[in-house]
Amino acid sequence: MDAYALTAEQQQLVDDVRAVSIELKSVADAAPHGRVNRDLLLHMGKRGLLARLFATDGSSKAAAMDLCLLRESLATVSTQAETALALQGLGSYPFLLGGTQAAIGRWRDAVVEGRAVAAFALSESGAGSDAAALALEAKPDGPGWRLHGEKMWISNAPEADVYTVFARTTPGSRSRGVTAFVVAGDSDGLQGDSLELLSPHPIGRLRFDGVRVTRDDVIGEVDGGFKVAMRTLDLFRPSVGAFAVGMAQAALDVTVEHTTSRTAFGGVLSDQQVVAHKLADMATQVEASRLLVYWAAAAYDAGREAAEVTRRAAMAKLYATEAAQIVVDTAVQLVGARALQTGHPLEHLYRDVRAPRIYEGASEIQRTIIGRHLTRASG
Numbered sequence: 009m010d011a012y013a014l015t016a017e018q019q020q021l022v023d024d025v026r027a028v029s030i031e032l033k034s035v036a037d038a039a040p041h042g043r044v045n046r047d048l049l050l051h052m053g054k055r056g057l058l059a060r061l062f063a064t065d066g067s068s069k070a071a072a073m074d075l076c077l078l079r080e081s082l083a084t085v086s087t088q089a090e091t092a093l094a095l096q097g098l099g100s101y102p103f104l105l106g107g108t109q110a111a112i113g114r115w116r117d118a119v120v121e122g123r124a125v126a127a128f129a130l131s132e133s134g135a136g137s138d139a140a141a142l143a144l145e146a147k148p149d150g151p152g153w154r155l156h157g158e159k160m161w162i163s164n165a166p167e168a169d170v171y172t173v174f175a176r177t178t179p180g181s182r183s184r185g186v187t188a189f190v191v192a193g194d195s196d197g198l199q200g201d202s203l204e205l206l207s208p209h210p211i212g213r214l215r216f217d218g219v220r221v222t223r224d225d226v227i228g229e230v231d232g233g234f235k236v237a238m239r240t241l242d243l244f245r246p247s248v249g250a251f252a253v254g255m256a257q258a259a260l261d262v263t264v265e266h267t268t269s270r271t272a273f274g275g276v277l278s279d280q281q282v283v284a285h286k287l288a289d290m291a292t293q294v295e296a297s298r299l300l301v302y303w304a305a306a307a308y309d310a311g312r313e314a315a316e317v318t319r320r321a322a323m324a325k326l327y328a329t330e331a332a333q334i335v336v337d338t339a340v341q342l343v344g345a346r347a348l349q350t351g352h353p354l355e356h357l358y359r360d361v362r363a364p365r366i367y368e369g370a371s372e373i374q375r376t377i378i379g380r381h382l383t384r385a386s387g
Contacts, residue, residue: 022081028055029085036088041208044167048092053122061097072308076250083254087360088208095163099126102172102236103190106228111190127168133160137373140183146175152222165212166200169193174233188233189221245321246304248364249328256294256332259339266343290335297328319381326374329364336361
């Protein structure tokens, strides 16, 4: 696919999302922040948006470009709707792709219809950026395991109905001793509580006190969970960039509208060179981010070599999220005090744009990944 232009089918997807985005925004805005919006997920399910996260042929293989277009298009209208969709995909993708038939049969329909809320449980208090250091223990127990420990900073926790959980099955082996499991939210021994963060969606802590998992709950292979996590992040990292592109585009649109209608110093604000130059920089950063995101998604969908996919995904997430922070901040500066009023579009964006530079691999981790690929290539 030409990364510089959308196909007719992809453009139709964008048009379809835009057509329902106002409806989704009203549903998103009607619910309290910091809680799972189940009505919103049901609306997305009925509109077929959640099903678009996965192939329609039953293979559960996601298309990275479709995911990016979904997230970018939603983010230009409602970051809450975008985040709800993204978290549903991130939480369910691993077990819908690599889970057992028992797990897929139990959860697939409920997830794509929005009846079951999914969550991705990788991070721990001592294993954030260094995901291979996770300590949640899976102790052998007959034909299965018992999970003991905690997960931290888990989006949709503790309200999710189903979790993709990464636990240590072989002590002392770092990334080679991790297994991914699908765990029901109502499992015996699983408890959690909410954390208060600068976030429009729920984030919480999970405590595992002997939660039982079996071979039917394994995603992929035993001790192969780190590969599941990295494969999932290779898909979702460019789409985090797409989320950032959508926010940056929304901020640019608001700023252009304001500066072309606002009069100051005897003329229209946008006629001042300093303002026009800032708008130009903002627009260039948005387009550069978009092209990097599409470039990374195209590599994933084309089945390029894993190292290339990982490198492109890291570049897309790094640049797009960093650029969005700059674009939104510049937008607030140009629009002025009204941009910080509660309810103003830029006030929401100013809060929402910060987190993507941290989750699913902080910017520093993306730079490490890119640098490592460069030095290996020249070594």
